[in-house]
Amino acid sequence: MDQNENVQSSISSDVEITGTVKTNGNIRIDGKLNGDLNCGGDATIGKSANIKGNINVNAVSIAGSLNGNIIAKDRIEMKSSARVNGDIKAKRLAVEDGVTFVGKSEVNPSGAPAAAPAPEAQGDGKGEGKEDKGGVFKR
Amino acid sequence: MVEHRKAKLVSGYAAMKAARRAAHDTDEIRPEFDEAKGSGQVKPGSHIGTTVLPTKHEIVCYECDYIFHITGRQKDTVCPKCRARLEILDHTIEGDWSGDLRTGGTIHVTTDAVLKSGEIKGSNVILQGKIDGGRIRAFQWLELHDTAVFEEKDFEAKDLRIPAGADITLKRKAMFRRVDVVGRLKAKVHASGLVSVRTGGLLEGEVHGPHLMVEDGGGLKVKAGILPLEAEE
Structure with missing residues (x-):
């Protein structure tokens, strides 16, 4: 069982699978999958991959095409060539510019907005001695 | 009597050196650079500096809405279209x-x-x-x-920019060119450019536009329609 966690299964670009794919380890898909993917480890969806089905993984990196929902225990990463048509749910999310994404997203890593930085000396608008300072208006 | 102009004394060896330099520009003329060549050192006289160009700023004329660029930091400028004097303070x-x-x-x-x-x-x-x-x-x-x-x-x-610590809710459709979220924004965002959610930020509601970027650690609870222009064609 420990060996399975380190082994990565691979579906190359010329392979087409119809049905559900299940694995406890990691998997890389570059081919076509018409069905669901249940992966206990991390999944990598290559640029040439085309998946029509849902994905349940620990973490996934998508560069190809997916028509279906994604549920990840940890992280979803969408590369710039990714095309995702479906809903996504994960703890963490990273999306590169260029992604095509239509669907709903449920990702909230912290559950709270980022804290404001500690107050510092104010920037350009305030303070004296700056040559290009316009003015401080008080009435 | 014919007046003779003073002639400069030119040795034959110096003349040969000059001619060879002009024709070949070989290392023989500058033996002191041979060592520098092999050791990776910079030859004396080589340009090793970097050129820094002043930053360009986009300025929108507040009289005629014309958009132009200026280089460097200025206190005022003149609109190239309507010639209005514009303050940049x-x-x-x-x-x-x-x-x-x-x-x-x-x-x-x-x-x-x-x-x-x-x-x-x-x-x-x-x-x-x-x-x-x-x-x-x-x-x-x-x-x-x-x-x-x-x-x-x-x-x-x-x-539109939402800084860290801010929690903003917009009820109307929010139409912007770019949106940058570091805090929390709840809105129906329609952008013509890039919508970016930084680490620690959270975007809720809806987002529509051609570009979306979410940094690792950014939150996204939206109904999304991100279609790059190439995909629409």
Whole structure:
């Protein structure tokens, strides 16, 4: 069982699978999958991959095409060539510019907005001695 | 008698050296550089500096809305289209304010400021205070802080920024060119450019546009329609 966690299964670009794919380890898909993917480890969806089905993984990196929902225990990463048509749910999310994404997203890593930085000396608008300072208006 | 001009003394060896230098420019003429060549050192006289160009700034004329660029930091400039003299200074507003203010720089409306009437026009506007009768127009970025009190009809901006710590809800459809979220924004965002959610930020509601970027650690609880222009074609 420990060996399975380190082994990565691979579906190359010329392979087409119809049905559900299940694995406890990691998997890389570059081919076509018409069905669901249940992966206990991390999944990598290559640029040439085309998946029509849902994905349940620990973490996934998508560069190809997916028509279906994604549920990840940890992280979803969408590369710039990714095309995702479906809903996504994960703890963490990273999306590169260029992604095509239509669907709903449920990702909230912290559950709270980022804290404001500690107050510092104010920037350009305030303070004296700056040559290009316009003015401080008080009435 | 013929006057003889003084002639410079030129040795034959020097003449040969000069001719060879002009024709070949070989290392024989400069033996002292042989060592430098092999050791990776820079040859004396080589240009090793870097050229730094001043930053270009986009300026929107507050008279005719013409967009142009200037290089470097200036206090004022002239619009190339309408020839209006444009001030490019940063301003800070504290306390109550009534009247118009126009600049190509940044306007900072502080927490205790209240805009009672008039129009504030700036390249960038940082809103921490209250809009109570006045109006804000940002030609580029509008930054909404948590202490800002406003109605959405009171401002107009090209780009929107939500800084860290801010928790902003917009009820109307929010149409901007770019949106940058570091804090929390709940809105129906329609962008023509890039929507970015930084680490620690959270975007809720809807987002539609051609570009979306979420940094690792950014939150996204939206109904999304991100279609790059190439995909639409």
